[in-house]
Amino acid sequence: MKNDQMPPMRRTLLRLAAGLGAATVVRLVAADSAGTPFRRPAPPSAVAAGPQVAALRTRPLAYRLRPMTADNPPHYRPATPPVRTRPFEELPDIGRAMVLSFDDGPDPLYTPHILDTLRKHDVRAMFFLCGEMAHDNEDLVRRIADEGHTVGNHSWTHPLVTKLSRSGVTDELGRTSEVIEKITGAPPLWYRAPYGAWNRNSFEIGAAMGMEPMAWTVDTLDWTVPGTDSIVRRVREGAGPGVVVLSHDAGGNRSQSVAALRHYLPELLDDGYRITVPQRR
Template identity: 35%
Template sequence: MGYRRNKSSAILSILLVLSVSASFSIRSAAFMPVYRCNNTEKAIALTFDDGPHPKYTPRILDILDKYDIKATFFFIGQNIVYYRDTAKMVYERGHEIGNHTYDHTIISKCSPEKVEEEISENDRMITSINGIGSSLFRPPQGSYRKSDLDIINKLGYRTVLWSLDTEDWKHTSPERIYRYVTGNIKDGDIILFHDYISGENTTIPALEILIPELLREGYRFVTVSELIARSG
């Protein structure tokens, strides 16, 4: 009797371990940050951080419109307050808005309460622009702790990083950005740009030479949400 009880409890333990690991793997698929996506059939996503900015963002929108391309803009909440009309312009021209904290705070240095506040406060700002908020979060400097992912996920957000960093934030020359991206681009890549950089902006001239070349190579530009949806 004792043996049988031990045996059945051992089987129960195994079943429990299997079910916990199965639920963990299902949870982790949505929980882990996205760097790039697989099987997207030459779809790629342009992303722009740190805006909106009244001088640079509209110029980027004009280039995207010229090629009928949609992109994802990770806004800072404080900049939505300053440049509300520019934020609305991004939404009305059909682009996706992501959350980049309220104040460009490095969340890995904050208390859990502050992390939640930074994301929630910006979610309210984004909702005031597009009526629905966002489900994509990009931590400033790509810096986060594992514990931050719990908070991000609890707030209904998916963490989005990138697979190609153009380093436009370092004022990298347009030609160098062009060579780096065209030399490394792959199906499903998420490309990091900025629509606001303090000082000389190389993003706009880089886009002007890069987009027509990637289109010529057969790449299609989609929003991050669409890229994730395509990869299944």
Template identity: 50%
Template sequence: MLSDRQITSRRLLLVAAGMSLLGAAAGCRSPWSGGGEVAAEAGVDESALPVAPPAPGALPATPPPAPSAAAPSVVPVHKVLTAAEAKPVYELDAERRVVALTIDDGPDPRHTPTVLALLQQYGIRATFFLIGENAVEHPALVREIADHGHHIANHTWTHPDLRHMSDAKVRDELERTSDLLHKTTGRLPTWFRAPGGDWSDASLKVAADLGMRNMAWSVDPRDWARPGTSVITDRILKDVRPGAIVLNHDGGGDRSQTVAALKTYLPVLIDSGYFFTAPPN
């Protein structure tokens, strides 16, 4: 059994190894470049590297806040996507020991702050897919997520099944959410996730029109069903692999099991040599 000092040393070595990989990968593309179901060959940047956790009992360092704007005065310009970029991404480069952690259905004042503190403890950047009607009720929490350096993404306004909606209603769900997140954080969302992973032709077109790529997942512990902390943990550790995109939830109900599972499996993945990545802001 490893002592706390040995575990901390091992995590420090992982960070050092990651920095070496960063130098070796200079000039390579991000894990989020390319298109289709598998992202293109990835380089690992600093945002993908976990920082060493503080010594036992020490308070985690607070990162410098990222600038956020309450009301951008300029009209945003959406990125023009290629046909390949408009397809959902299900996993990253399997040749690199990188995992993307995604958190859906927030923000939630009960669970999101705990998730943020946990991610800060381990130096992990995640992608938060926010629901518009939750974000409008908790703008300070949206800004806190952004100020911690996490990626803010669009998860519709009301979390509907997009497959049964008109093109106009789909556009309202996505555009309204992107506008709110932009006004709240100063960042225009560049990624979208359809509720339930149920994309439609309309949602793919609207997302592309709004300059958003589509992120799916490859590891789903079904934590939303509250099957138990140990079940959530076991499913993730069983199914995770290099290049995996992991789905978790911080909103939509009681997510205490998800939070407890995160506390268990994150250090296990770090000690197994995994790094965490999120799209650049």
């Protein structure tokens, strides 16, 4: 048969011989003649191994992150958080229970005095730590935890979280949780956004790290250094069942915060308030 009498498809295939190799062209021509698609044969190793290879392929690879549940594949975008149908925190026998919380520490100058006052009156409080401060004051972090106080996450560098990308929020919260867990042996279960500025990213990322957000109901504004009497007055006027008081033990001159606690804490206890920390359900 002359070249100009060959079917176009067969002529094209033969022209590919030099580039693809004779064996490849033979298979392609055979497929064209039979009118059936070409199927690549299984590698010899797979044929020899048989069911063992198939069994191995059903197991997750060691270097791959596994989903939290076997039934759900990993997602690259976070799911919409479920709507809560019940509180995620509770104050047992709430009565006249209150919560005292301190942000930005620990500070080696002020935090020990606050801990001394709390220990003197045998009460527990919440400390929302900045990661960089915790990293530089590990002994204080251990003391906070060892004395029964709740250690929370307050980001690494105290940024305005709403201005950060998702990766930025993850870094700020993740690094802080890691250093707290390294020092205390347990990751924090609570976090508080710097400046109280939350957004969807921080809620979702915090939840993914196993933390619940904690805000406040009474702001002492002690960071403005308004005077000890002013801080005491704000706490006394805002006192009530379930109230969460915001104060600071670092981030500036906190001598007024230390002095104010020495005044209002015994007064609250004398008035029948029970100073405690919330429990997760």
